[in-house]
Amino acid sequence: MRFSSKIQRCELSPVRKFYPYELAAVEKGLKVRHLNIGQPDIETPRVFFDAVSKFADTVLAYAPAPGETYFLEATRRYYESLGFPISCEDILATYGGSEALQIVMSCILEEGDEVLVPEPFYPNYTTFINVTGGKIRPIPTTAENGYRFATRQQIEPLINEHTRAILMTNPGNPTGVVLTQEEMRLMADIAKEHELFLISDEVYREIVYTGDKLSSMLAFADAADNVVVIDSVSKRFSATGARVGALISRNRALMDEAMKLCQGRLCTATLDQVGAAAMYDRLKPAYYTSVREEYRRRRDAVVAALSKIPGVEFRSPEGAFYLMVTLPVDDTEKLQYFLLQEFQDQGETVMVTPGDGFFSDPALGRNKVRIAYVTNPEDVTRAIELLGLGIQAYNARKA
Amino acid sequence: MRFSSKIQRCELSPVRKFYPYELAAVEKGLKVRHLNIGQPDIETPRVFFDAVSKFADTVLAYAPAPGETYFLEATRRYYESLGFPISCEDILATYGGSEALQIVMSCILEEGDEVLVPEPFYPNYTTFINVTGGKIRPIPTTAENGYRFATRQQIEPLINEHTRAILMTNPGNPTGVVLTQEEMRLMADIAKEHELFLISDEVYREIVYTGDKLSSMLAFADAADNVVVIDSVSKRFSATGARVGALISRNRALMDEAMKLCQGRLCTATLDQVGAAAMYDRLKPAYYTSVREEYRRRRDAVVAALSKIPGVEFRSPEGAFYLMVTLPVDDTEKLQYFLLQEFQDQGETVMVTPGDGFFSDPALGRNKVRIAYVTNPEDVTRAIELLGLGIQAYNARKA
Numbered sequence: 067m068r069f070s071s072k073i074q075r076c077e078l079s080p081v082r083k084f085y086p087y088e089l090a091a092v093e094k095g096l097k098v099r100h101l102n103i104g105q106p107d108i109e110t111p112r113v114f115f116d117a118v119s120k121f122a123d124t125v126l127a128y129a130p131a132p133g134e135t136y137f138l139e140a141t142r143r144y145y146e147s148l149g150f151p152i153s154c155e156d157i158l159a160t161y162g163g164s165e166a167l168q169i170v171m172s173c174i175l176e177e178g179d180e181v182l183v184p185e186p187f188y189p190n191y192t193t194f195i196n197v198t199g200g201k202i203r204p205i206p207t208t209a210e211n212g213y214r215f216a217t218r219q220q221i222e223p224l225i226n227e228h229t230r231a232i233l234m235t236n237p238g239n240p241t242g243v244v245l246t247q248e249e250m251r252l253m254a255d256i257a258k259e260h261e262l263f264l265i266s267d268e269v270y271r272e273i274v275y276t277g278d279k280l281s282s283m284l285a286f287a288d289a290a291d292n293v294v295v296i297d298s299v300s301k302r303f304s305a306t307g308a309r310v311g312a313l314i315s316r317n318r319a320l321m322d323e324a325m326k327l328c329q330g331r332l333c334t335a336t337l338d339q340v341g342a343a344a345m346y347d348r349l350k351p352a353y354y355t356s357v358r359e360e361y362r363r364r365r366d367a368v369v370a371a372l373s374k375i376p377g378v379e380f381r382s383p384e385g386a387f388y389l390m391v392t393l394p395v396d397d398t399e400k401l402q403y404f405l406l407q408e409f410q411d412q413g414e415t416v417m418v419t420p421g422d423g424f425f426s427d428p429a430l431g432r433n434k435v436r437i438a439y440v441t442n443p444e445d446v447t448r449a450i451e452l453l454g455l456g457i458q459a460y461n462a463r464k465a
Numbered sequence: 466m467r468f469s470s471k472i473q474r475c476e477l478s479p480v481r482k483f484y485p486y487e488l489a490a491v492e493k494g495l496k497v498r499h500l501n502i503g504q505p506d507i508e509t510p511r512v513f514f515d516a517v518s519k520f521a522d523t524v525l526a527y528a529p530a531p532g533e534t535y536f537l538e539a540t541r542r543y544y545e546s547l548g549f550p551i552s553c554e555d556i557l558a559t560y561g562g563s564e565a566l567q568i569v570m571s572c573i574l575e576e577g578d579e580v581l582v583p584e585p586f587y588p589n590y591t592t593f594i595n596v597t598g599g600k601i602r603p604i605p606t607t608a609e610n611g612y613r614f615a616t617r618q619q620i621e622p623l624i625n626e627h628t629r630a631i632l633m634t635n636p637g638n639p640t641g642v643v644l645t646q647e648e649m650r651l652m653a654d655i656a657k658e659h660e661l662f663l664i665s666d667e668v669y670r671e672i673v674y675t676g677d678k679l680s681s682m683l684a685f686a687d688a689a690d691n692v693v694v695i696d697s698v699s700k701r702f703s704a705t706g707a708r709v710g711a712l713i714s715r716n717r718a719l720m721d722e723a724m725k726l727c728q729g730r731l732c733t734a735t736l737d738q739v740g741a742a743a744m745y746d747r748l749k750p751a752y753y754t755s756v757r758e759e760y761r762r763r764r765d766a767v768v769a770a771l772s773k774i775p776g777v778e779f780r781s782p783e784g785a786f787y788l789m790v791t792l793p794v795d796d797t798e799k800l801q802y803f804l805l806q807e808f809q810d811q812g813e814t815v816m817v818t819p820g821d822g823f824f825s826d827p828a829l830g831r832n833k834v835r836i837a838y839v840t841n842p843e844d845v846t847r848a849i850e851l852l853g854l855g856i857q858a859y860n861a862r863k864a
Contacts, residue, residue, distance in 0.1 A: 067629075067660050067690070069722050070597070073572045078721070079530075079728040110525040118736065119518040126509040126706040131478075161560050161708070164730040172596050173472045177576065193729030197571050198469070199598070230466075261466050291466070307525040307735030309560075309708075323468050326475040330592030331563040335734040336706030337517065 075196040080189065080423035087406040088417065096410055099449040102417040104239070104387070106440040108304040108357060117344030118337050129333035132325065133159025133312075137339040140346035141297075141312055150284040158313045158324055159334045163269045163298035166313035167194045167233075170294050173323040174263055175200035180228040181265075184215035186390055186424035186431060188239050188267075195233075203229070204426045209392050209434070212381040213241035216249035221256055231263035232256070236281075237270040240390050240424050240436040242383020244274050250281060254289040263320075264289065267296040269311070270386040272354045275362050290316035299342045301387075303349070304357070309335060310342040361387050367443035371450035375457065388438050390421065395457060398422075398435045405456045408463070416452040474595040479588065479822035486805040487816065495809055498848040501816040503638070503787070505839040507703040507756060516743030517736050528732035531724065532558025532711075536738040539745035540696075540711055549683040557712045557723055558733050562668045562697035565712035566593045566632075569693050572722040573662055574599035579627040580664075583614035585789055585823035585830060587638050587666075594632075602628070603825045608791050608833070611780040612640035615648035620655055630662035631655070635680075636669040639789050639823055639835040641782020643673050649680060653688040662719075663688065666695040668710070669785040671753045674761050689715035698741045700786075702748070703756070708734060709741040760786050766842035770849035774856065787837050789820065794856060797821075797834045804855045807862070815851040 081102060091098055132138070138154040145152050160166040167190075175181070177199035183191055185204035195202055203224055207213040215221070221232070232253065237244045245253070257264035266283040274280070283293045298311035313324055368389070369382045377394030395401045398420040405415050419438070421431025439446045480501060490497055531537070537553040544551050559565040566589075574580070576598035582590055584603035594601055602623055606612040614620070620631070631652065636643045644652070656663035665682040673679070682692045697710035714720055767788070768781045776793030794800050797819040804814050818837070820830025838845045 067662060069572055070575045073722045076725040078725055105526050109523040124508040126704045127504050128705045173468055176469050190729045263466060305525045306527045309734045323472045326477055329478040330589045335708040335737050337736055338734050
């Protein structure tokens with residue numbers, strides 16, 4: 067009995083391998099601080115839990131395959147309030163942004179097809195694409211240039227007869243890059259000119275520090291056939307365990323293909339849709355502002371703390387709650403093992419995500435880490451301080 | 466921009482095309498009774514809603530990729546109570562049985578690979594298999610033989626170098642067939658001898674009318690490497706909108722491959738796992754008995770009512786809550802249009818599921834329908850009566 071070549075091109079999460087070492091550190095009595103996971107500590111709004119508790123049907127029945135009408139309507143109104151009018155038929159409720167990505171990749175990718183993805187990229191994109199038989203062709207970016215990717219010179223030479231789509235995260239995970247309006251316009255133009263799907267993962271939409279108006283590729287009506295938006299309530303409402311996302315596109319043919327898969331898996335979770343609709347309907351603009359300001363404080367804390375570490379290189383992130391940092395070490399994976407096995411400061415150590423998993427060529431990420439700043443500023447500051455001390459100890463030990 | 470050849474081999478739900486005609490019938494003032502959908506009217510246990518309401522964390526966080534420990538433990542104890550000892554590592558929490566099927570098919574199927582499936586089969590199996598590039602090779606069965614499939618003569622001639630797995634639903638949807646212990650033993654033997662995965666969809670496990678002990682392919686420890694069980698709380702607890710299922714196998718290599726996909730999509734819904742675990746932990750054997758007896762009353766009602774219709778052929782189902790019925794008409798799809806557009810009795814009409822979608826060659830199902838008996842005996846009886854009157858009117862009109 068054998069396994070498919072496609073699943074064999076997928077990998078287990080690179081984070082997983084550190085887990086036994088984390089356990090061992092905890093057993094030794096160490097407190098392990100986390101800069102490695104995107105699980106915010108911000109409370110999930112009570113309206114979510116209240117709506118779920120008030121669910122009054124005696125039978126928890128299947129939702130319709132494309133989503134509960136109240137969830138689709140709430141999502142539509144949310145987009146309308148941002149200035150992006152869409153209809154409910156342009157929305158399919160999915161199990162988080164993850165299933166939306168799985169569905170669109172299954173609809174468009176043939177064995178050998180390519181998807182352009184700015185690199186470094188969210189590692190799970192590899193799984194969603196490889197399992198269909200497609201593959202990622204990275205759009206290389208540089209730390210020096212702040213990981214920006216939206217130029218014709220960077221993208222167009224990579225387009226060939228196998229290219230089906232461009233997939234981008236905006237605001238960016240892991241880079242924190244937020245595209246300008248001009249860059250978004252250019253991405254739409256490139257997609258149109260080359261007849262590509264432009265899959266825009268916008269799950270961090272509200273978390274931007276640039277002061278710009280909230281954006282979406284849905285703004286470009288002339289590229290309506292190209293644009294596919296991936297969305298989710300997970301990060302917007304700090305409700306990652308509510309698996310409610312959306313696949314949004316005005317491309318009717320794509321939505322018809324996607325509907326086949328939605329019908330196949332019957333529906334997404336009814337109660338999570340109840341809670342998500344309540345959050346869209348009842349949270350005021352002040353909620354979004356307060357969350358953004360809280361992340362801004364965390365961003366400022368992480369930037370201030372990182373600036374005190376000699377030899378690190380990074381740009382202050384413009385959005386989302388991650389940044390890539392180049393560290394003055396030979397191998398960030400070795401550093402992580404060191405931090406868990408040999409280092410401590412006042413009984414504490416720290417975890418980051420080594421950069422190799424964010425690159426198609428792991429060597430490109432060897433001196434980089436992704437940092438997630440999802441806890442309060444004091445905790446973030448202390449965690450970065452531990453990282454700095456750890457780097458010092460790691461390099462001293464080797465010297 | 467084009468779509469993948471694999472998605473183009475999938476189809477929209479055949480039920481969908483009748484929906485506009487149902488709406489039109491309702492607008493004309495008709496009451497439409499349903500024998501076409503598997504949505505039970507049995508109440509979801511209060512323990513589900515109570516557990517969800519009592520969820521006390523302030524952050525609704527990601528569950529672990531393989532599932533919340535309390536859900537895996539509750540599932541493990543449920544299997545232990547049935548006499549099938551498994552460990553938590555043998556279980557992956559999934560979005561219903563549907564995602565468990567999607568995951569296993571992605572893990573094992575290559576372009577051109579074949580899965581043997583007793584025919585008639587659950588139509589969504591086609592989607593789960595075709596989207597991977599695989600295809601169904603049907604194990605033909607006959608209405609005369611009560612749709613039984615577990616013989617060497619029926620199965621072994623179909624096995625070739627492309628065969629990767631056998632997928633069966635037991636108890637059966639749409640046939641109501643429940644395998645005997647001897648038949649299950651034979652299926653395990655065939656899988657072992659031919660080195661095939663034996664994927665056993667057991668979501669209707671409790672709904673059996675034969676008086677036999679509840680069964681699972683997990684009973685066959687010698688076929689542990691072959692057996693993959695698909696499970697779900699949807700039907701067991703009448704909670705179809707809670708998307709909590711499980712992929713269960715002792716084949717560690719398979720589970721390692723499946724974990725890649727579980728990690729890719731991060732986790733399944735946290736609250737649904739909370740509710741599902743509570744149902745497993747707190748519902749007593751009397752609950753399962755009462756549900757089975759309720760379905761038995763419905764089964765008896767549907768059988769009694771069908772027996773009064775001249776010319777129909779069927780076997781009394783042994784399990785699940787469906788049966789395939791051969792009708793004395795030329796085309797059950799045409800009959801369904803007639804029932805919605807031209808027929809009524811005392812202001813009522815009825816919907817069934819035409820049989821064509823349950824067969825790889827639609828012609829084989831043309832004179833068949835699937836009937837779901839998921840409402841109370843009186844409603845089922847009246848709906849079948851309407852079907853009988855409708856058949857009479859349909860055939861009279863044509864004559």
